[in-house]
Amino acid sequence: MGRLELRELTIRYGAKTVISELNLQLQDGEILSLLGPSGAGKSTVLKAVAGLLPPFSGSIAINGQPADHLPAERRDTVLIFQKPLLFPFLNVGQNIAFGLRMTGHRGAAARQRIERMIAITGLQGLELRRVHQLSGGQQQRVALARGLVLEPSILLLDEPFSSLDAELREQMRELIRTIQQQTKTTMLFVTHDQSEAFGVSDRVALLLDGRLRQTGPPEQVFYRPADVDVARFFGCNNVLPGSIRDGYFHGARVRVPTERADCNEAVAMIRPEDVRLYPAVPGSDRPTGRISGIRFQGAMSRLTVTTEDGPVSVLSIRPHWHLGELVGLEFPADRLHVFPAGQEK
Amino acid sequence: MLHPGTSSTPAVRPTGRTTTAGTLCLLLGPALAVVLVLFAGGLVLGMLQAGGYVPGRGLSSLTVEHVGNVLLDSELLRSFGLTFYISATSTLIACLVSVLLAMALVRLAGRSRTIYFLLQLPLTVPHLVIAISVLLLLSPSGLIARLGVTVGLIDGASSFPLLVNDPLGIGILAVYVWKEIPFITFMLLAVLKNMGTELLEAGATLKATRRQRFFHITLPIIAPALGASGLIVFAFTFGAFEVPYLLGRTHPLLLPVWAYRNYSDIDLLSRPEGIAIGLLITVIIIVSIVLSHLLLGFARKRGITV
Incomplete structure (x- = not known):
């Protein structure tokens, strides 16, 4: 025992x-x-x-x-x-x-x-x-x-x-x-x-x-x-600012349902491997950004995409993107973690 | 180590400075010359004189008679016994006190270098100075006896216990213990500081009580350093002359004093016997030092940092 x-x-x-x-x-x-x-x-x-x-x-x-x-x-x-x-x-x-x-x-x-x-x-x-x-x-x-x-x-x-x-x-x-x-x-x-x-x-x-x-x-x-802090510790380092209203997190071109209470300042966090990249399509409502860094890390490569709202980190297996390329980003709703912004240190 | 055929990389150049045998001999030459001339030369000269070869004084034939005289002398055993008693007792007391002192000081020594400085101070004071101090303090007409008379503890100098030139050699022991404790403590503190508290913590979680931790962890760790420093102290006290000369009795004499008396006797025929006693002391000292080195080597082999 x-x-x-x-x-x-x-x-x-x-x-x-x-x-x-x-x-x-x-x-x-x-x-x-x-x-x-x-x-x-x-x-x-x-x-x-x-x-x-x-x-x-x-x-x-x-x-x-x-x-x-x-x-x-x-x-x-x-x-x-x-x-x-x-x-x-x-x-x-x-x-x-x-x-x-x-x-x-x-x-x-x-x-x-x-x-x-x-x-x-x-x-x-x-x-x-x-x-x-x-x-x-x-x-x-x-x-x-x-x-x-x-x-x-x-x-x-x-x-x-x-x-x-x-x-x-x-x-x-x-x-x-x-x-x-x-x-x-x-x-x-x-x-x-x-x-x-x-x-x-x-x-x-x-x-x-x-x-x-x-x-x-x-x-x-x-x-x-x-x-x-827990999310950050486990490598969830993409932070999207926004607010929570009527059961939804509203960020820059992101709308995610959440059970959290309404608040004017909130963040949605997503793991780098959960961010999806697509070729940029003109006129699309998806957020876009430019590849500003590619770092080979073995099984995965870490890409940095610079968007209007700041840099987004993406982990990708065998990436076919090039530096300076314009890409579209997708943040799957089920992979986003929403927290009131006051929790952030 | 590179195995043949497993690598095609160029031979690895040794790092650091390399010294050839010739350069090494040249570098060590001056120091070696002093040791050879003073120690080995003295030893050979001593052996010749112990063999009765002193041409300047009319003794020019080699004989074992003087060594035989010393070995067969009925005084040798008593003198040897007293010398051994003084050396062994002072070493044992110094070792015991040093262990307790080192254990008590180790935490403090970890925080401040002052402890090491304080321990170094007594090391610099010559034995002779301590011997004279002990004489002034402990003799029947000394400071403590006078203090005793003043406060009414004793009637007079004759009531004061004999602590110098006494049969038990208490005065000599006091000097040696006072002088050797800092030396041994110094050695032990280095080992204890190196050991840290982690091994003791491991011992505690492995269910060793405080007493068991001392006997089963601390003591085995410090044992080689304690043994080695104890042997060095033993060797020194066995061959030291000035303290027993000042504070010892006239009979039986300690071996170094006996050797000196014979050597400086007006009868020149006693000189080879004095040298023979000196050689006997040398053998015992060399054996002690060799044992001390073996002990330290043994400890290092077992991964104990000394």
């Missing part, structure tokens, strides 16, 4: 509030990614949950029991750090056994747990290796095994793959999913990498400036952002 509940959690470093009134729940066996840019306070939350940092106010409950008063060593959590932080004076096997040794678990049962974890993390044959003889990926797997062998209610992962290369990161994400399926451990995973969060977790919680802005399944937070 592994349930975590954070209620009105506020964390301060001196006079500076890093986390403000955070409410978050993790269900048993769930992987939740705490996503946010660097400096948003993600690691601070993990440290508070692990008992390494006292919160200023609020409460932390693990499996329904208050854990605020418990020191790190008595909490039913294990924190896997950004760096593997293996003990250099111990070999792989001894590192994995460290926690069990500290808790007095010895003998056949402990050995069995260690062997199981070694098998799950694919570290067979490396038990006697010194840790400095391992690759970065292997070291992080040892760190995982060392934490998981304690069978914590909640496994806290603080960007554990950030120092690995792209291919290895992908392998480690798969490993995390496999481990979670096999051990059913509840995991709180911190990352600044959107694809990592989406690839690993059941739910994503977005933390911006120390505040939780949206929580939900990856598709929901990505395609249905709660506010302007």
Whole structure:
């Protein structure tokens, strides 16, 4: 069993509030990614949950029991750090056994747990290796095994793959999913990498400036952002100004139905890959613009179209447009996210 | 590493400066010459003299008689035991206090360089100065005894416990402990600062209590530096002459004092024996230093930054 509940959690470093009134729940066996840019306070939350940092106010409950008063060593959590932080004076096997040794678990049962974890993390044959003889990926797997062998209610992962290369990161994400399926451990995973969060977790919680802005399944937070900042964080960077009247957003040559209340200043946002480009047709009521930039980014190319209302960013696969070409733009109504303008920072 | 046949790129030129063996010899020559002449030369000369070869004084034949005399002397064991006791005890006390001090100061040292400066101050004070200070403070007619008499704690100088020229070598121990604590603490602080708090935090989330974190994380990390600096301190105190000469008893003598007495004896025949004792001390010091280096090498191999 592994349930975590954070209620009105506020964390301060001196006079500076890093986390403000955070409410978050993790269900048993769930992987939740705490996503946010660097400096948003993600690691601070993990440290508070692990008992390494006292919160200023609020409460932390693990499996329904208050854990605020418990020191790190008595909490039913294990924190896997950004760096593997293996003990250099111990070999792989001894590192994995460290926690069990500290808790007095010895003998056949402990050995069995260690062997199981070694098998799950694919570290067979490396038990006697010194840790400095391992690759970065292997070291992080040892760190995982060392934490998981304690069978914590909640496994806290603080960007554990950030120092690995792209291919290895992908392998480690798969490993995390496999481990979670096999051990059913509840995991709180911190990352600044959107694809990592989406690839690993059941739910994503977005933390911006120390505040939780949206929580939900990856598709929901990505395609249905709660506010302007969330939309911007996920790359929805085209902002069309307008107003909301009678259930419609009215912008420059854009009219979209919306459930939001009427307001004189509103914005409609659209993802760059959702903007469609057409050859410009004279006399058409579609907005038009000129291609002012083409940047190849691998699978997609980013085009900048300069319109009367400002630049529009468009992502396109194998674009056949040329610099300076006049194009027509379409903003599909079902892809536009409408927000009152006051929300925009 | 480039594997043969896997790359057609031109050979990678080594970066940085390259030094040929000849240039290296020339560069190291002056320093090496001083070491060879002063240390190796002195050692060879000492070995010859210990072998009874002192032509200027009419001794021109090599013999093991003087070394034998020293080794068979009943005083050797007592003298060796006392020297070992003084060195080992002062080293142990200094190590213990240094560990506690370094642990207490590490957070402060992370924030300010002042701690390092304060630790460097006692390192610059010569042993002789400290020895004289201890003599002035702890002798029966010293400052503390007089203070004791003034406040009525003791009746007179004769009631004051013997702390210098005493059988337990308390005065000598006090000097060595005072002098060596900053040195060892300095070494430990560097390791502890390098280690940071992350390993301890990892240990805490892996259920290690505060005590377990000290014994299972901190101590193994600082052990090589502690051992190495302890061995250096041990080697120094084992061979140091001036402090036991000033603060030690006349019998049994510590090995360096015994060596000096023999060497400066008006009986010239005692000089080879003095040198033989000196050589014995040298062997012990060299072994300690080699052990210290092995320990540091071992730690570096295990990825511990010392």
